Amino acid sequence: MAFRFRPVDASFYDLFAESAQHLVVGAGLLAEMLADGTDREAVAQRMREAEHAADETTHAIVRRVNSTFVTPFDREDIYNLASGLDDVMDMMDEAVDLILLYEVGQLPAELSNQVEVLQRCAELTSAAMPRLQAMKDLDEYWIEINRLENTGDKSFRQILASLFSGTYEAIEVLKLKDIVESLEGAIDAFEKVANIVEQIAVKES
Amino acid sequence: MAFRFRPVDASFYDLFAESAQHLVVGAGLLAEMLADGTDREAVAQRMREAEHAADETTHAIVRRVNSTFVTPFDREDIYNLASGLDDVMDMMDEAVDLILLYEVGQLPAELSNQVEVLQRCAELTSAAMPRLQAMKDLDEYWIEINRLENTGDKSFRQILASLFSGTYEAIEVLKLKDIVESLEGAIDAFEKVANIVEQIAVKES
Amino acid sequence: MAFRFRPVDASFYDLFAESAQHLVVGAGLLAEMLADGTDREAVAQRMREAEHAADETTHAIVRRVNSTFVTPFDREDIYNLASGLDDVMDMMDEAVDLILLYEVGQLPAELSNQVEVLQRCAELTSAAMPRLQAMKDLDEYWIEINRLENTGDKSFRQILASLFSGTYEAIEVLKLKDIVESLEGAIDAFEKVANIVEQIAVKES
Numbered sequence: 001m002a003f004r005f006r007p008v009d010a011s012f013y014d015l016f017a018e019s020a021q022h023l024v025v026g027a028g029l030l031a032e033m034l035a036d037g038t039d040r041e042a043v044a045q046r047m048r049e050a051e052h053a054a055d056e057t058t059h060a061i062v063r064r065v066n067s068t069f070v071t072p073f074d075r076e077d078i079y080n081l082a083s084g085l086d087d088v089m090d091m092m093d094e095a096v097d098l099i100l101l102y103e104v105g106q107l108p109a110e111l112s113n114q115v116e117v118l119q120r121c122a123e124l125t126s127a128a129m130p131r132l133q134a135m136k137d138l139d140e141y142w143i144e145i146n147r148l149e150n151t152g153d154k155s156f157r158q159i160l161a162s163l164f165s166g167t168y169e170a171i172e173v174l175k176l177k178d179i180v181e182s183l184e185g186a187i188d189a190f191e192k193v194a195n196i197v198e199q200i201a202v203k204e205s
Numbered sequence: 206m207a208f209r210f211r212p213v214d215a216s217f218y219d220l221f222a223e224s225a226q227h228l229v230v231g232a233g234l235l236a237e238m239l240a241d242g243t244d245r246e247a248v249a250q251r252m253r254e255a256e257h258a259a260d261e262t263t264h265a266i267v268r269r270v271n272s273t274f275v276t277p278f279d280r281e282d283i284y285n286l287a288s289g290l291d292d293v294m295d296m297m298d299e300a301v302d303l304i305l306l307y308e309v310g311q312l313p314a315e316l317s318n319q320v321e322v323l324q325r326c327a328e329l330t331s332a333a334m335p336r337l338q339a340m341k342d343l344d345e346y347w348i349e350i351n352r353l354e355n356t357g358d359k360s361f362r363q364i365l366a367s368l369f370s371g372t373y374e375a376i377e378v379l380k381l382k383d384i385v386e387s388l389e390g391a392i393d394a395f396e397k398v399a400n401i402v403e404q405i406a407v408k409e410s
Numbered sequence: 411m412a413f414r415f416r417p418v419d420a421s422f423y424d425l426f427a428e429s430a431q432h433l434v435v436g437a438g439l440l441a442e443m444l445a446d447g448t449d450r451e452a453v454a455q456r457m458r459e460a461e462h463a464a465d466e467t468t469h470a471i472v473r474r475v476n477s478t479f480v481t482p483f484d485r486e487d488i489y490n491l492a493s494g495l496d497d498v499m500d501m502m503d504e505a506v507d508l509i510l511l512y513e514v515g516q517l518p519a520e521l522s523n524q525v526e527v528l529q530r531c532a533e534l535t536s537a538a539m540p541r542l543q544a545m546k547d548l549d550e551y552w553i554e555i556n557r558l559e560n561t562g563d564k565s566f567r568q569i570l571a572s573l574f575s576g577t578y579e580a581i582e583v584l585k586l587k588d589i590v591e592s593l594e595g596a597i598d599a600f601e602k603v604a605n606i607v608e609q610i611a612v613k614e615s
Contacts, residue, residue: 101362164511171375173584306574307570307571379583
């Protein structure tokens with residue numbers, strides 16, 4: 001709603017910060033979705049709203065790229081960064097959606113490891129966006145995201161191994177595998193964003 | 206076969222129209238594949254032929270991009286549009302192929318909702334391609350495709366929920382999930398084509 | 411390790427040859443992984459090392475693109491080729507990883523058909539890279555890769571059909587399907603590399 005009143009001179013940096021801020025909200029909703037006794041339907045509804053808000057920000061960036069003569073860095077890179085951030089949101093939204101849709105009873109506790117990684121990635125990404133303007137102190141951001149992605153990858157593999165260890169029914173494995181894969185996909189999408197930022201920084205330096 | 210005799214001066218617009226026309230054929234074959242008592246082997250064979258014909262058109266576009274000095278819009282965009290159209294065909298071909306390969310007995314009736322969406326998308330895309338030349342009246346096309354994609358997404362989610370509702374054996378879920386995912390992938394691929402057209406129209410306007 | 415001592419004037423061609431050489435090593439390890447009575451843990455460890463070495467080469471290419479004023483062909487194409495080669499390695503690494511992780515007992519014999527295709531693709535790609543310099547005799551390379559990809563596709567479909575033929579438990583199907591899909595993904599990634607090389611050759615000719 002508030003986005004309707006976005007000032008016409010909001011810079012690309014503001015819009016990227018806004019986009020990353022949606023990811024902080026989304027990762028928080030994902031954590032809520034995993035909590036015991038949560039109203040999943042309600043959380044999923046808020047997630048859908050957050051996803052729509054993120055879409056609006058992405059469209060605002062694309063419109064601005066198309067209507068601005070001088071851009072702070074390559075149009076292509078702006079577009080890549082915007083859609084990279086949007087992809088993270090889509091993956092987190094998918095994870096929430098699958099948890100609701102598949103009516104999974106008890107979620108394995110290990111999933112929270114992946115969601116913690118996602119929350120940390122969202123915070124780091126959100127903190128890094130404003131630093132794009134000065135193109136400074138960005139390397140610690142992408143190094144840390146890469147480290148987190150490695151941690152997430154280890155969790156992902158452990159969860160997969162445990163899913164196939166024989167304690168779960170095939171149909172349950174199918175459901176949970178889809179969910180952990182979409183969480184892993186969201187973490188990978190954060191890494192992709194960090195790679196895009198690195199590319200931009202290297203070019204501009 | 207007819208493609209051998211393509212006149213050397215067939216324009217990019219003609220080739221895009223030809224490419225989209227293959228999708229109308231493909232979506233029709235998909236509908237036939239779902240019909241009761243159909244000869245699946247025969248339909249799959251015709252689908253393979255349609256897919257090869259679509260490949261030829263895609264190659265013709267790429268060859269033309271590489272050999273033409275002045276193109277109606279960015280080379281990159283022509284290439285994206287051509288491969289976007291080709292991706293739709295590949296996904297529809299995959300769906301047909303999986304239905305044959307997995308020897309699924311009775312297909313759930315809900316699949317026809319997805320295929321109807323695909324047929325409508327193919328017709329709209331085919332009707333929109335000739336309008337690229339004047340870059341006019343394209344917005345109704347991409348708006349309608351986006352609306353259809355939303356409808357398709359709802360069908361997809363309903364089918365997934367029903368697959369996991371407990372009425373299907375795990376092995377049957379595995380098969381059907383692959384099939385409905387490839388149908389959903391084809392619908393998404395149509396939306397991607399519409400997004401590419403939107404991008405081109407915005408740039409050129 | 412040796413990569414630390416890479417001479418500063420190693421050309422792009424040398425780096426691409428090095429990158430493809432990692433794929434020959436990777437495909438060989440994949441073949442070892444399938445052998446009866448192999449120490450899977452040890453092979454997977456060597457695969458991880460090969461994958462890291464491949465990453466280093468990819469980074470070396472990207473660094474060089476970013477620091478070189480004149481490149482032998484489009485920066486974009488160099489980047490695409492480098493990441494295309496890297497993608498093959500990632501897919502082969504994933505296949506090895508899943509075999510270890512899922513603790514699959516006996517692997518179906520048909521998997522070796524896919525791995526043979528991968529070994530052949532790796533050799534052909536490795537032999538083709540040095541020919542990039544003269545841009546000569548590359549068409550036999552990409553034609554053969556396309557032919558191999560077709561063969562691989564037929565194997566893939568046969569394996570899928572046999573997985574779903576009723577002899578395997580659902581949970582086993584899930585595991586094996588992931589593995590054969592990652593092998594198929596690696597073959598597709600080789601085809602993508604060949605397509606990129608074809609694009610480059612067409613442009614430069």
